[in-house]
Amino acid sequence: MTQICILTAAPDYFEDLGPARATYQRLLGDDIAFRHWTYPGDLAEYELVLPLLVWGYQRDSGQWFAFLDQLEEQQINLANPVSVLRWNSDKSYLLALEKAGIAIVPTVISEALSPDDIAEAAQKFATDQLVVKPPISGGADGTFRLGLGEPLPESIAGREMLIQPFQPAIAQEGEYSLFYFAGIFSHAILKRPAKGDFRVQEFLGGSESGTDCPAGAQELAEQARRAAEQTLGTETLLYARVDMLRDPEGQFRLMELELIEPSLFFDHAADQGALFASSVEAG
Structure with a gap:
């Protein structure tokens, strides 16, 4: 087995990384x-470095981008590559994928969020229910559902934010996640929020279950993955x-197209993650 290092969250991160570490072991x-x-120390000794557990990087994006620059300068063998991580760190990549022909949840960017921006987005999307989130975010940090006319939370007012129409399907059906390793489809799950919420993260009461891919889901997933690879001029994503x-x-x-530190839910994979392991070994 190639000598591998997995990068993890900072020691004070609130979620328990123990189960994920055990799975990767x-x-x-x-x-x-x-x-x-x-503070990773010297990573040059490793044949492959995987940023699979860098949860919370968005809370210090300046340090995160400086770290990516350092990895690039040192030519650390990182999968996915630094260029991919840098691009994927800012969710404005959705607009780049839209230009490439990918059907995204409609999105506009406000450089400094104001009530006028909310009103304009509501008119553009023909809805009075919107979701706002920071471009650099994760784990639903800074993500809010806002009705037209509601006051802006102080934590996001005046900040750069993405604005999207609220999608009722998140509560009615759920959010699908499809997983690919070295370009090969592995498994899919369906995530649902807690009653009355719209966020699907487990620590917020969300749940997930294994599922078959409904018609159209795998086609969109493969189109999005390939569009990202073509946009970035990179080889097949690990x-x-x-x-x-x-x-x-x-x-x-x-x-979202999660290429940095996604939870991979191997418990719902028929092979329990064997395809992922063989892809890492081959890569």
């Missing part, structure tokens, strides 16, 4: 190393999670 061997991305849901007309639309 099961798949990749007990001798894999784990280093905090905030791992990718594609999040999507149906719009009110029933069309699947891309919510």
Whole structure:
């Protein structure tokens, strides 16, 4: 087995990384190393570095981007590559994918969020229910559902934010996630929020279950993954999670393309992650 290092969250991150670490040890061997991305030490000794557990990087984006620059300068063998991580760190990549022909959840960017921006987006999207989130975000940090006329939360007022129409399917059906390793489809899950919420993260009460891919889901996932590879001029991504849901007309639309530190939900994979392990070994 190639000598591997997995980068993890900072020591004070609130979620327990223990179960995820144990899963990666099961798949990749007990001798894999784990280093905090905030002070990783010398990574040149490793044949492959995977940023699979850098949860919370968005909380210090300046340090995160400086770290990516350092990895690039040192020519660390990182999967996915630094260019991919840098691009995927800012969710404005959705607009680049839209230009490439990918059906995304409609999105506009406000450089400094104001009530006027909310009103304009509501008119543009023909809805009075919107979702706003920071371009650099994760784990639903800074993400709010706002009705037209509601006061802006102080934490996001005046900040650069993405604005999207609220998608009722998130509560009615759920959000699909499809997983690819070295370009090969592995498995899919359906995530649902807690009653009365719209966020699907487990620590917020969300739940997930294994599922078959409904018609159209895999086609959108593969189109989005390939469009990202073509946009970035990179080889096949080692791992990718594609999040999507149906719009009110029933069309699947891309919510996010997770290429940095996605939870991979191997418990719902028929092979329990064997395809991922073999892809890492081959890569």
